[in-house]
Amino acid sequence: MATIKDIAKMAGVSVTTVSRALNGYSDVNPKTRDRIKKVAEQLNYSPNALARSLVMSKSHTIGLLVSELNRSGAKDMFTYEVMCGINDAASDENYDLILFSTNPVKQEQKSYSQLCRERQVEGVIMQGIKTDDPYLEEVIESNIPCVLVDVELEGDNVGYVSTDNVFGAQMAMRHLINLGHENIAMMNGHNQARVSQRRLEGYVKALEEAGLPVYDHYVAEGDYLEPKAETEAVKLLTDQPEITAIFCASDLMALGVLRAAERLGRKIPEELSVVGYDDIVLAQYAHPPLTTVAQDKYQIGYESARLLTAMLQQKTKKRKVILDNQLIVRGSTAPPK
């Protein structure tokens, strides 16, 4: 592995000159620069980023902390698409990405912030973290610049990007209400997720603005799980048969509801309308295809990385980015009979 020292020797100059020549400083004779460049190429030289980072105390690396980088995320491509966005943005901004896996066993031994400090990452993007994750707090306090995906937290070194979940839910609900539905239930996730709370807000808000009553017993918790949503939906629909539509906080749960309807012999969308959330790939392949609120997952990732790099370079005071989302009407919704 050739170093600047080798180049210096071969070109008959000092390492200082080599460094400056290669880094495009202006105070070096064009001739010597050319010579040095030629030698560098000849030696197939690559600068050692480690050494550079060490002396500059800038690693140009950002850490990616994904709490559930495992197969369970496979159905719902959220994680993957966000990662793609992050990757592209990081690449555009010339940052490298290092992947921290947070296998729970290891978390015991080594904390997030330790991991970050060891690897000298300049900042972190955290994804899939629940609001009650103890490690969230840790990173926040560690004063390492940090961008959260879908966790609403702001601070000097902390920002987040999310979509407008209240509005998203409202859109879904308005669609249902405009169709003529009056008895609309909600299949929510669990309460540790901020987004659940937001979507519930939207649900309530839409009902209120339409002058419709809000019933606690119309709201079930599906924990973002397909089977759980299925059993909950069966309960909901047998206990309150007057329900003609269900708004779900995720597509996966909507799939569960679809299944419940099938078990109960209620036809979709004629006898029950279902709206999902996320627009996962499966949504358009469901039968019938799912009406849903789409989030641009790729853009969420992209903006996260952009926000972080901007923060790192103190280019912005902004600490949050809220993206729009969009209602996609497919075949799972119709007017009530």
Place this chain on the structure above:
Amino acid sequence: MATIKDIAKMAGVSVTTVSRALNGYSDVNPKTRDRIKKVAEQLNYSPNALARSLVMSKSHTIGLLVSELNRSGAKDMFTYEVMCGINDAASDENYDLILFSTNPVKQEQKSYSQLCRERQVEGVIMQGIKTDDPYLEEVIESNIPCVLVDVELEGDNVGYVSTDNVFGAQMAMRHLINLGHENIAMMNGHNQARVSQRRLEGYVKALEEAGLPVYDHYVAEGDYLEPKAETEAVKLLTDQPEITAIFCASDLMALGVLRAAERLGRKIPEELSVVGYDDIVLAQYAHPPLTTVAQDKYQIGYESARLLTAMLQQKTKKRKVILDNQLIVRGSTAPPK
């Protein structure tokens, strides 16, 4: 950020002692070690991995090169699940993962091997690389230890992991043949992919062992694209209406074939049997659910990382890992009428 120097000062010892105490060397007085450890904790010390890597010339990092880390991979979760496996294995072996994005524009400026050398990765895992990718050759020649996913290439510093594609195709075909099919077509991918060639081999082999004729015009190229497969399947089935079954080299293409059948009014599986390959998430949600050859993508990733780390530590002479795959019979296959 505390360094060993700070600790040394505060504990009243030399940096050497600190280094050895913290790294568990035996030749240090238990008392001083305790004292040092306490100080380290007090200072919230984390070793600087960069500096360590520099001096040890071991980065304990492996590079992940994914040729198409983008949204197009979203339907087929292959990339994601493989990554999960890689991540877990790397974590188990205490290696960090750095993500190289290979946006084609940047490839011009900086080659793979340059990227690797800059970041001082000890080895690389490459995924989604086509056999004719010029950069493949580059990495091979660069003598950086490398593990390829689904590209059959072996060498001193090069290994690969793949599944037994010939056998997988054979299983699919035998299933069809046992069902009584005699006119079986194949929807293949493109020929730059080694796996396509292998699966074709299996297709031919199975026909031959059953004493069935092999027709060139029974094989179409769907390029692993759903719409392309659809149009190709329409052609196939209108030109040769005697075909009663199609074996597809990917589930995505099988989905396209399903669509083609629908357009042609041929019922699945009564009037046409379809077998896919991969067992992507969508497969079980298709109508009817797809019979397919499943690969354990997670394990592919896991084994890749294991192989690489073993190579890095010269723990093995093995350079390839072939995983089994498994036929999953669902609703898209039946005996011919």
Place this chain on the structure above:
DNA sequence: TTGTATGCGTTATCAG
């Protein structure tokens, strides 16, 4: 058992 000195590859400071 502990400390001194040196080097890893790079950039930065400052003097020539």
Place this chain on the structure above:
DNA sequence: CTGATAACGCATACAA
């Protein structure tokens, strides 16, 4: 325009 020299944080050969 160029070159010594120091420094980044750490590990290690060698000396004490």
